[in-house]
Amino acid sequence: EAGVTQFPSHSVIEKGQTVTLRCDPISGHDNLYWYRRVMGKEIKFLLHFVKESKQDESGMPNNRFLAERTGGTYSTLKVQPAELEDSGVYFCASSQLPGHPADFGTEAFFGQGTRLTVV
């Protein structure tokens, strides 16, 4: 069974440009999460989808970030326009059960991440 896949694995863009990250969750997983690690800091939550609906987007840093999950399958995270401080690694995760990755029985499966560098 394929795991969570993210594309691209690396992206280097100039400040002001737009970048779209994609995440394909494990088939059948209704819950999809986006996280990021910026500048070597801790991994932080961005948002959570349940199917195509945004359950919680309180971690989104500002309105330059837009996440979508049309049809409840794959998800995209668009950054427009990108700023230098957006550089980091963006992780996607999916789970069958809704909840925090530390909740009982909620095993979250993470993708390998997309390393975004804004220059």
Added chain:
Amino acid sequence: LAKTTQPISMDSYEGQEVNITCSHNNIATNDYITWYQQFPSQGPRFIIQGYKTKVTNEVASLFIPADRKSSTLSLPRVSLSDTAVYYCLVGGEGFKTIFGAGTRLFVKA
């Protein structure tokens, strides 16, 4: 949200048992303790989860004392491939996760 404290790094040699302790003094009654492992250029991977006493799976053991204010991840006979960052997570605030800095384990030959 229960805050966790772990050692920043640990060194070990192949074949040794490694114990990584995590402190979580403010753990809530319904919080579980979960450990994730992250290799370079990969996302975190679930290792083990427990509530109290001891849990063991094919990868590791998790020891949780009665007061649940700490937990210890035990990796038996580590190999070079166990070099990774290990995160201790406790509970959650809604669907948010704070992984913390984790413990960077370096296994030497």
